[in-house]
Structures are given as C-alpha cells and as structure tokens.
Amino acid sequence: MLHNRRKHVAIAISLVAPFVLTFSLVFLWPAIRVVELSFTSGPLIGAGEWVGLENYRRLLSDNLFYTSLKNNGYFILLTVVPTTALALAIALMINRLSGRLQAAMLALFFLPYILPVSVVTMIWTWMLDFQFGILQPVFTFFTGKPVPVFKNPYWVMPMIAVVTIWWTNGFNVLLFIAGLRNIPQELYEAAALDGATGRQQFLRLTWPLLWPVTALVLTLQLILQLKIFDQVYLMSGGGPFNSSYVLLLMVYREAFQLNHGGYASAVALVLFVIIMAVSVLQFQILKIGGRR
C-alpha cells in the first residue's frame, strides 16, 4: 500500500514536472530577480551595487515617470469605457441577427483582433499618412488642414486609442455576445407578455443581467491598457515631446537603450504593483457581480 502511494506521488510529480520546471526557470526566478535588481544600480548585463531604495527615491523625482503615469492614465480614459460601450453596442446589434449573417458580421468585427500588432500599426500609419493617407480628408474637413497625427502632441494619444480599440474590440464583442446568449429567452417572452417596450426590456432585463460581463470587460481592459507598449513604440515611439511616453516604454528605454537594469526594474515593479492592485480590485468586483 505504501509502495502504491509512493508510486502515485511519483507519477503525479512526473506529470507536473515539465510545467513546474519551466515555470521556476522563466517566471519565478525572473520575478525574484527583478525585485533584487531594483535595489541595485546594475546595468542590464553585469553586476551592480546594492543601493537600497535609491532607485525608488529617484523615481519619485523623475519627471518622465510622472509623464508616463499621466499618459497611461490618459490612455485608459480614452480606451476603457469607450471600447466597452462600443463593444456592447456592436454585440447588441449582432445579437439581433441570426444564422449566417450573424456569423459573418461577428467575423468582420472580430478579424482585426487576430492580427499581429505590427500589421495593425502599418495599416493605420498608411491610412493616416500626412500626404497620401485616405483619412486625411476627414482631418481636413474638421480642422481645415491635414494633421501629422503621430507627430502631433494633441492627436497622438487619441489616435493610438482609436487604433487600439479597432484592433482589440472584437474580443470584448465576443464576451458580450456570450453574456447575451446566457440570458434565458423566456425572460424576454414574459416581459413582452407584460407589455414591456424594447427600451424597458433593455433597462430592466438585459442591462442588469449583463452587468457581470460588463464589469469583467471593464477590468480586463483596464489591466490590458495599463500594459500598453507595442502600439506606442511602433507608431510614435513615445513622442512627440514624450506626449505618448508610457510606463512600459520607460522600462524598455531604461533597460535596453540606456543600460539601466536596476532603475528599469524599479519602474517595472511599480507597474507590476499597479496591475496587481487592479487585479485584486477586479476579483472583488467580479465576486460582487457573481453574488447578485
């Protein structure tokens, strides 16, 4: 019996070993090291001196850090709620349709989501090209002249937000459609019998029952948009005048271009703490949502 028990545990260990070993090597170890590194003055490669909280002290007086924080915040304002509202609207529209038409419409709205980020940014850079971009007439119509959007401090963040929403919204649409399909049809039939109008049905039935999904989408978006890097790097490089500089870009610049491994780690940890805080918040919100 004891022999069997031991064999059972040995088999279990052999099953979890591949994951546990990779996890320890490429996740756990780097996670511990990044904390350690953030207390040193180390370059990217090579040993550094232990400097205690010096990196964090420096961070608090670094204007670029505050600029990045502010830009991260601005980007969140521009994306999180708009993309959620838009996804809900699209999901409601698609949900009305049926059969092949529904599948086709969903595919069209979802397709951008599976594209690599560099493909997305290449296409939009072309459409927004200062001289030949097909969207420049729109800018000319509203502002009277063409706008070099990624070189303009006022337009750069809003346009990166537009591109991001276009690229990622399909995922949210899908979540909302899943949520809508989970609402029992009988509820609508009952409501219709009671003479509820479409508007009442939406406000009294659809919206409250969809709230857990809405909370999920909002918090997922919040976490996702905090980590923005790719689009900014590819479209504006953080400029002009740092008006699209964000935290992860700061990590990249400090570590890989300025060779400040220790300082970059401190920035990375701040980002990490913010994301963890939001994740915990998400967990709480979803729990509340689940109880209703």
Added chain:
Amino acid sequence: MISTRRIENGILTATTIVGALLWIFPLYWAFVTSIRSEERVVSEEAGLLPDEFNLSSYIDVILNTQLLNWYLNSIVTSVIITLVVIVSGMMCAYAISQMRFPGRRLLYGVVLASFMIPSQALVVTQFILMNSLGFINTWAGIILPQLIIPVVIIVYKQFFDAVPKEMREAVVLDGGGEYTLLFRIYLPLNWGITTALAIITFIMAWNQFLWPFLVVTTEDMMTIPVGITQVNDAFGVFYARLMSVALLGAMPVALAYLIFQKKVTEAVMISSGVKG
C-alpha cells in the same frame, strides 16, 4: 404596426452591415493598396476601388526581404510553444484535478496567482536570464519565456473536474495507470477544448511582439511580427510594399481564424471564464 416594426428592423440590420463594412475597411484598403504599383498608390486618380492587379510588390518583398526566414522562425517557434504549452498544461492540470500529492493546493494557488502577473514586468530579468544561458538570437530564447500560459491549466482543470468518476474507475479496474487515463480517456473526452486552446495559443504565440523583439537582434532570427517592421527601413516609405508585407504577415493567422472560426470563438469565451 407590423410594417413600422419591419422597417425598424431593416434599418438596424442595414446599420450593422454598414458598420461591419466600415470596421473592416482598413483591411480592404491595405489589400487595394498592395495590388497597385507604387506610382499608382500616390497618384491623384487612385480611387477607392481596386483598379489594378499588380503583384509586383508581393514578389518584391518575398525576394528582397528575409520574409521566408521570418516565416520559418515564426512557424517553428509558434508550433513548439503550442505543443509544449498544451501538453505540459494538460499533464499538470490532470495531476491537480485527479491525483493526490503533497503541494497540490499550493501549486494550483501559484498557477492562479501567476495568471495575474503581467509577464511584461519580467522582461528585463528574463532577458538577463536568456543572455546568461546564451539564448539571445536563438529559437530557444524566443520560445522559453512564452511557455507559461496559466490559463491553459485553469481551463483544463475545470474540464477534467467535470469528467464522471465512473470512467476512471473502469480503467483502473482494467489495470490502467494514470498516463493511460490521461491520454486514452481524459484527452479524447476533451478533444474539443484541446483544439480550441491549441489554436488560440498558436495565434497568441504567432502574434507575440514584445518578447521576440527584445530577444532577437539579428534580422535573420526575427519572427514575422518583428521582421515586417524592418521593411520600412529597408525600402523607405513605399506603401504598396508595406501593405503587401503586412498582409503576408497576417495571412497565416487570418487563415487559421477563418478555418477554425468556431473553435477560436469558443476558446476566447471559455478562457475568459464566461462559459457559453
């Protein structure tokens, strides 16, 4: 009454269709641009409709960039990532779900917690690690840090938990071990979710930008999403070529999506915890 309702419905459907067409317009426009000559792309007469079928940009980027190399790097790394993530995730989830061993709860707790850790915060020390292992500019360097996708374990565990215990007992009576159980019973029973997870993992691995961008510094080792950003530098701003390379870069995942559309939707819905 009925007719106004019908008109309303018609208007809503038409709005949806127009909206979807506008939504997909950037892809259409990339395609139209890619099949024009460079002169045509920037000429005054170029309209919204495809008026030329000129494949010279495609031929040019295939012949004069490292595109085929990038495809090879992307295919090899994405396939290996998908295989390892699925197989190791499935094995780990099976042990957590069906077996009793010390540290089981702790392991699952770690998996759940790591779900919340943004890998982006680890890129600096992952790079240092890959450097000390000598994996910069290698497939191993691209692959290793992408092997941790905790959501695969979480999803598998949920599905394994739901398999009826009777099936397990029948196999055990016949003298089958845990590996037999996993690969002959639990895996075939969950074939649907396995393909769904595999496709979504493949698409995610293929599209990964930040990590391959950091760990690869030579052009011949780049993956598609990183490599195609070099085309701009190589040609200067030639939009027909840029759109050709963009569409060629997007082709594999776009095809994978169009073929496995149902599976992709299913995987997205399940892996975000909203079971449809």
